[in-house]
Amino acid sequence: MERDLRVPRVLAMTQETCETMPRWVRFWNWAGPLFGIAWVLAPTISFFAGEDPSAWQIVLVVPLIVVFSALFLDVVMTQRPVPAPVLGMLAISVGLTLGVSDTFAFLFIWPASAASARLSGLTSGKALTAITALAAGTIALTDPDGALFWGVTSLVFGTGALWLLIGGLMRANAELREARAELAEKAVADERLRFARDLHDILGHDLSLIALKAELAGKLLPDRVDAAAGEVGQIRDLTRSALAQVREAVDGYRRPSLGSELAGAKVALEAAGIELRVQGPDGPIDPDVESVLAWAVREGATNAIRHSGAKHAEITVRDGTLEIADDGRGAPPVRPGGNGLTGLRERVQSIGGTVEAGVGPSGGFRLTVRVPAA
Helix, strand or coil, X not given: CCCCCCXXXXXXXXXXXXXXXXXXXXXXXXXXXHHHHHHHHHHHHHHHHHXXXXXXXHHHHHXXXXXXXXXXXXXXXXXXXXXXXXXXXXXXXXXXXXXXXXXXXXXXXXXXXXXXXXXXXXXXXXXXXXXXXXXXHHHHHHCCCCHHHHHHHHHXXXXXXXXXXXXXXXXXXXXXXXXXXXXXXXXXXXXXXXXXXXXXXXXXXXXHHHHHHHHHHHHHCCCCHHHHHHHXXXXXXXXXXXXXXXXXXXXXXXXXXXXXXXXHHHHHXXXXXXXXXXXXXXXXXXXXXXXXXXXXXXXXXXXXXXXXXXXXXXXXXXXXXXXXXXXXXXXCCCCCCCCHHHHHHHHHHCCCCEEEEEECCCCCEEEEEEXXXX
């Protein structure tokens, strides 16, 4: 399958569609580019404050800075190709630096950062080198021996190099998220295949035997009624046995596993930016108890992702007690009607256990499930 790797919007690849994305990531997706645009005003303000601009310079600078800002946002917040807006920013940087004031040489920092973040591999390195060389050549025409030459050149290269590294890390993180999603899809497909194979193994032999005995019973009638009745009785027994096996298989298929739920919770929480520490059980657990604890892990992980805003969480399973704690905002809203914590409490009470949910000793939310020890 061809991969379409995506990165967060701050690198302009796409808006993150995961509803469980941490709030600080959603905030930075918008605030980061806007913060960068705010700094575009710095050389403009410095120019107007430090010099006495003429009317034509004001008329030229203001719309060009607006266009420059729009091109920067186009690079970092859309998926459109990089070269055109970056070249536009470079043209404005060169024009304002040579035609108006060398203060605008600082504008080269933005196209260098945007190109380094958006592009990947050798392309980003080549683009950063070319933009740095263009900035150095432009400043050399206006102030070849001054401190501005070395200061701006080093800032352009240093900031671009920093975003080159950040861009690589964020692309790697996006690739990891996609790999996790693919693994989850593969696990679901494998489980479906296993269930289909199990049903075939369970029913294939019994149904074939039932068909043979039904055919034999038909041949025995009406001459050998007693023998036919015996075959019909065996058909009945085989049918009941097959039905029991199907129910057992379906029950096992629907019953969640504590181990799989702990692993799934770790993947889901880490994908949502919540660091999870797990202390699993020391020994085997009764299947009915394990099923309830697995549901508790699922509910606790869902609450942490949706409601907590936490950065760290911990799941501990020992001596018939499961505890899920995080450092988020506190208890999630309780919804009536058998959903969420209400539904979990009913499951736990069905096996003689108890549920405690609320604010933990150090803040955040803590869910404690106590069940009869196996």
